[in-house]
Amino acid sequence: MPSAAPGAAALPIGLFGGTFDPIHCGHLRTAFELWQELKLAEVRFLPTGSPPHRDHLYASAELRLKMVAAAIADQPGFVVDDREVRRSGVSYSVDTLTDLRREYPQRSLCLLLGMDAFLGLPNWHRWRELLTLAHIVVAHRPGWRAPAKGPLGEILVDHGTGAIRDLHERPAGCLFVHAVTQLEISSTELRALIVGGRDPRYLVPDAVRQIIRETRCYAAQQGPRSPRPPSGEAT
Numbered sequence: 324m325p326s327a328a329p330g331a332a333a334l335p336i337g338l339f340g341g342t343f344d345p346i347h348c349g350h351l352r353t354a355f356e357l358w359q360e361l362k363l364a365e366v367r368f369l370p371t372g373s374p375p376h377r378d379h380l381y382a383s384a385e386l387r388l389k390m391v392a393a394a395i396a397d398q399p400g401f402v403v404d405d406r407e408v409r410r411s412g413v414s415y416s417v418d419t420l421t422d423l424r425r426e427y428p429q430r431s432l433c434l435l436l437g438m439d440a441f442l443g444l445p446n447w448h449r450w451r452e453l454l455t456l457a458h459i460v461v462a463h464r465p466g467w468r469a470p471a472k473g474p475l476g477e478i479l480v481d482h483g484t485g486a487i488r489d490l491h492e493r494p495a496g497c498l499f500v501h502a503v504t505q506l507e508i509s510s511t512e513l514r515a516l517i518v519g520g521r522d523p524r525y526l527v528p529d530a531v532r533q534i535i536r537e538t539r540c541y542a543a544q545q546g547p548r549s550p551r552p553p554s555g556e557a558t
């Protein structure tokens with residue numbers, strides 16, 4: 324597991340959750356730009372175990388974890404955290420953040436989300452508590468706009484900040500929207516491409532491509548690996 328950059332002890336920790344089925348260069352570039360530009364101590368990738376918002380997953384949790392670890396192996400400041408994979412039952416972000424807040428009572432924690440994930444936030448379990456536990460950093464994603472109205476428009480007004488300093492000086496409670504280089508890649512499209520017999524080269528790191536080739540985890544749509552749990556949350 325790569326360690327945080329030297330001298331990074333008091334800087335914010337970025338938390339990047341996802342199904343990562345598979346992890347791709349859109350995820351990695353976003354995490355890298357946020358790590359650099361927000362001066363994060365680390366970006367912690369948290370592959371979800373049994374996600375509440377997905378109909379099904381294709382690669383097993385262990386394999387998704389292995390692909391994330393392989394993808395970030397050479398990048399200082401990138402870390403994989405397997406707590407959601409190890410947890411039995413449904414993964415809720417609020418539970419993960421509660422755990423992390425217990426481990427880091429004073430530290431700034433930044434939950435990193437793509438805009439599409441942010442737009443689904445009101446469907447997450449106990450979503451309003453998230454800002455009591457962490458900041459939320461939203462990365463612009465192709466085709467998505469920040470909402471002006473509704474519950475998300477309201478939290479943008481009440482919690483929005485344009486100052487990176489706020490993310491460093493407070494442990495939680497701010498909403499920060501940040502543009503990143505837009506790479507229009509999605510795991511869904513990647514899986515479809517692989518099923519269609521095409522090569523995902525340059526859309527995923529070579530190490531991930533190698534695991535996909537060796538395990539043939541997306542070669543044929545064998546059907547869902549995990550059934551959809553009852554309630555809805557999008558991470």
Ligand code: ATP
Nearest residue numbers: 340341342343349353436437440506508509510511
């Ligand atoms: P799927 O197509 O299966 O829904 P995905 O590519 O959206 O997968 P996830 O693992 O569901 O990947 O996403 C994890 C996080 O990464 C979410 O916050 C999502 O918004 C963000 N994200 C996904 N793809 C991109 C991308 N191309 N650029 C920036 N952020 C992304």
